[in-house]
Amino acid sequence: MAPLQPVYEDFSTCCTDFVEGIEYLRDRAIPQAVERFQLAYQSVGRNDIYHSKYASYCGLARVLSGDKSGLDLCRSVARSEIHDGDVFLNLARAEWFHKNRKNTVVALKKGLQIDNRHPGLRLMREQLGIRQRCPLPFLPRSHKLNQALGKLMRNGYQAGTDSTDI
Numbered sequence: 001m002a003p004l005q006p007v008y009e010d011f012s013t014c015c016t017d018f019v020e021g022i023e024y025l026r027d028r029a030i031p032q033a034v035e036r037f038q039l040a041y042q043s044v045g046r047n048d049i050y051h052s053k054y055a056s057y058c059g060l061a062r063v064l065s066g067d068k069s070g071l072d073l074c075r076s077v078a079r080s081e082i083h084d085g086d087v088f089l090n091l092a093r094a095e096w097f098h099k100n101r102k103n104t105v106v107a108l109k110k111g112l113q114i115d116n117r118h119p120g121l122r123l124m125r126e127q128l129g130i131r132q133r134c135p136l137p138f139l140p141r142s143h144k145l146n147q148a149l150g151k152l153m154r155n156g157y158q159a160g161t162d163s164t165d166i
Contacts, residue, residue, distance in 0.1 A: 015040050018054055025061060034061040052081050056090040063094040071098060078107065085115030092124055104128065 011019045021036030037058035044051050055077045062070025074091040081087040088111025095103040105128065111121045134141050135149035 014050060015043055015054075017043065018050070018057070021057060021061065025057075030061060030065045034058070034065050034067075037061045052077050052084055052087050056084075056087040060090040060094050063097050070094060078110070082114065085111045085118030085121050087111075088114065089118065089120040089124065092121070096124075101128075 011022070017036045018040035021033045021040060024030070024033035024036060037054065041051075041054040041058040044054060056074055059070040059073030059077065062073065064070075071094045074087075074094045078087050078091045088107050092104045092107035092111065095101075095107055108121055108125050108128070111118060112125065115121065131141075132150075132153075134146050135153060136143070136146050139146050
């Protein structure tokens with residue numbers, strides 16, 4: 001799993017320190033990335049639209065540098081985030097780095113609730129192989145009815161549609 005790839009590429013409205021931090025992160029120059037992300041994070045107030053994004057990247061870079069406080073920063077930022085899927089992706093990456101699969105899955109699910117189309121969250125979920133909920137959760141996953149309904153749902157079947165409508 002490649003934990004260092006940024007998901008978005010539009011840096012036109014981000015500060016210079018953040019953009020440089022992304023470049024250092026791509027190059028795996030972690031100490032320099034931590035420094036730049038820290039500067040970006042400190043340059044904005046709590047009400048700035050980029051506060052959470054900058055903080056989450058700062059936390060992820062700290063985690064990758066071996067600083068455990070980075071995970072706390074990622075968790076703290078995610079608790080109050082309601083818009084930015086990148087924050088949850090960075091939390092999931094940080095949890096994965098600390099080998100906490102359960103918290104990784106939780107972060108991905110919360111991120112996808114906020115932004116279901118987020119490419120990074122979707123890719124990481126796919127790479128982890130997270131299962132979808134059973135169609136009938138009161139039956140075991142191995143039950144034939146759950147398996148049949150699951151196949152229909154994965155293939156895009158919609159209730160009430162006739163095959164002649166297609």
